Amino acid sequence: MRLVRSVADLRALLKPLWNEGKRIGFVPTMGYLHEGHAALVRQSASRCDVTVVSIFVNPTQFAPNEDFAKYPRDLERDQALCLEAGADVLFLPEVAEMYPTGFQTHVEPGRLAEPLCGAFRPGHFRGVATVVAKLLAMVQPDLAFFGQKDFQQTVVVRRMVRDLNLPVDVVVIPTIREEDGLAMSSRNSYLSDDERERARCLSQGLFAAEEAFRHGERDPEQITTLARQAMAGADRLQYLELVDAQTLEPIQGPLDRTAALCVAAYVGATRLIDNVVLAPTVGEAGLNVSLSPTHGD
């Protein structure tokens, strides 16, 4: 596995691979990798000739009051995980090269960036869209892999890829969870033992809603209430919303299309997010959202 720190070195390394028509997979991360990231890397390694992982804690997707400075970092462990999962290139760009003096062009997502996390993290998805666009232009992958845990991010990135005609397929991989259901996240490392114990209520709430849905519950109010009741262990729910999986608009009336139940909550000082996708069977709903890869066009 090659470590690369500059864009020029990355391009030099990838150029012969582009020219040979190698299938390149890309997994953009902020590091402090866990089994969720490993699943993305493994998926890429199994489907592509070359897998590039980037680690870049992107300052522009953190609001001023957020945890950029204390975001956990452990390059040595990350390297081992990437190697084990099958990465070929580990790209570690510097902030100064990503955002040089005079930098001023941004990719601005539209209304998909407004609800849910977008309502509470001003500028977050602009930062995400911009850095992902930059990384995609650097790596020029055939496939790019994202985790479903960051559901709104996957929707925003897919939309960006389609709107800007980026020549890449976006692949979304299901959330990987701890044994008790907690969604894997680098931020789980912030949790005290007590908080860690209480944090499982989020996935439990989502699973309760999912279970009710599987048994035929279609009332958004009922589904959301079930989840909320199970989430009492969190210190504060920032949002808990059942939204259309494509438009991210709140589901009004009976659930008749693919939806995502999305939560953001504080457990102690740590903000956690999670979601489940609730998809009526094809026979039941006219419309069904595929979570499988869609091409850039």
Place this chain on the structure above:
Amino acid sequence: MRLVRSVADLRALLKPLWNEGKRIGFVPTMGYLHEGHAALVRQSASRCDVTVVSIFVNPTQFAPNEDFAKYPRDLERDQALCLEAGADVLFLPEVAEMYPTGFQTHVEPGRLAEPLCGAFRPGHFRGVATVVAKLLAMVQPDLAFFGQKDFQQTVVVRRMVRDLNLPVDVVVIPTIREEDGLAMSSRNSYLSDDERERARCLSQGLFAAEEAFRHGERDPEQITTLARQAMAGADRLQYLELVDAQTLEPIQGPLDRTAALCVAAYVGATRLIDNVVLAPTVGEAGLNVSLSPTHGD
């Protein structure tokens, strides 16, 4: 020369060329082509294996009160000009494919889009940056050619290419002029005989300023005043500004770096723009802006 109307057909046509490592040149236009465009196409044809010209009157770079609906169109003549100038592919995308339902992601340029035309054409450079980013992603050229007549556009596009790490070299070609000095523009076709006669005062003003500069004038006020006096034939100057050629900020104090004297003016109902670049010799100024190609990184 091949005519292509869909992104899928364009990609299918270009794919073998990408794979063979052919050098691709790209000239994005809004059609109603003139000798200025021909110069771009010829330059591309001379430097690249394959030249792609796009014609797309981009609605998002026109403000609601502007001339989108009446923007001149003449595909037959455009085809002949492209063929004669050496284009290999003429790409004619449809508005519905460029901006399908749900389209919402934009490339937002920063402060370089604020002065000059940006101050009078709200959203214009956002529209330009977005459509150029889309077209570059579709064509994936090695070189992209722009005319210096749209000076601020070249600065905004260069900045976008650098900021988003787009793998393309931006090449800016000097403005092509009518015999009497008027900068070639598709919008010149709007001018009545009388207006056409008066329109030449814009380039005459710029040339007068350039002449004074060549003879040692370095006072921005003097340079601008000279130009303004010669431009009395226009019905209204929207702006006439001497700006730093890199930052587009007004030149304060003696002209000691490369600057652009930029004008936008109405002649009758027609809005025309033009500019000259005033570059102190290398010995004279510490800093010198190159108008030659710069790589995306």
